[in-house]
Amino acid sequence: MKAEPIYRCWAEVDLNALRENLAWLRHRVGPEVGIMTVVKADAYGHGLKAIAALLMQSGTDVFGVANLNEARDIRAVGRGWPILMLGACLPEERPAAVKDDIMPTLSTLAEARAYSKLAVALDRTVKVHIKVDTGMGRLGVSAEVADRLVRAVMRLPGLVMQGLYTHYSAAEDDARFSARQRQRFASLVNRLRHAGILIPSIHANNSGALLHEPETLFNLVRPGLMVYGIVPPGKRRSTLPLSRYLRPALAFKCRVSLVKEVPRGTPLSYGGTFVTPRKMKVATLTAGYGDGYLRAGSNRAWVLVGGKRCRVLGRITMDQMLVDVSRVPRVRVGDEAVLIGSQGRESITTTELAEWGQTIAWEVLTSITYRVRRVYKGASAA
């Protein structure tokens, strides 16, 4: 029999949850719309290779990545899936992108010409996506003149005009600004359509827009956060009972390494920012900011021990932190502590932890560091 590995701080990833989330997204967008699963930043901290394998089995259509290493990791898992590089390739990265058949994102004619030259030199065709800036102000050609870039790309040798896309900057918060972005992009798409220019993939919606901008599904959507089972929080309210349909795939856990009673008036952790107001039972946990548990949650965050919510006391340190277990009667060294996830009837969401750490769910997930073992559960984990 194999010995159970000993984990001090680990992330459990439920592959069934991912599979079901993707199935629900598919159901929601309907059979005419493809899904590009966004797996940048190590699949939002879930572990790129395992997640790519699962998403391939579960029928993703395209992958979205942020760099070429991520694209290579996906290719190592399985060939044949289209991969879109969502960022701009650096000039010296372009030859590798062309050779590895990664679809680049273009914002300018200069980039289009460079890829065309490479395509001809390497005797390849390059499928490109043109990014349209409708208000994000990061990448892309402005919507008003994008038609010209599309036509130019269509004339350049070696290039295939595969995709046209834009990106919402505040889909979960700002209905008016999103409407403006939607109108700019939709009017461009219509102009091109009337000119008889048909582009295979047209896409705009990230997770926030999937909730709030149903008119811009076009024929491809680009969910990230929702694939991992998290609903992007924001000012705009959705009427869908999403927590019923989406299940968070990741749980973040560690262990109790010491339990002690401390008298009233005891300063705890660096800087003594917390002083016990009464006698307290305090547990030391085997996780800290070196594992990606945000230090900004010092004196603010909560964890689960013995099925109860326990407050983080004092500063979170690199490898350890202290929590109040005064209300947990039978806490023992070695017990599991839950940083994200459920225990008994309680649960802590990534979004809650993000609020305590004064950041967003995306950053909480992508902050989980390399030393945190990802442990996969679910049917395809073997």
Ligand SMILES: *Cc1c(COP(=O)(O)O)cnc(C)c1O
């Ligand atoms: C990261 C990213 C997405 C996915 O965003 P979520 O909010 O996680 O759904 C979609 N499109 C682009 C261009 C991105 O960079």
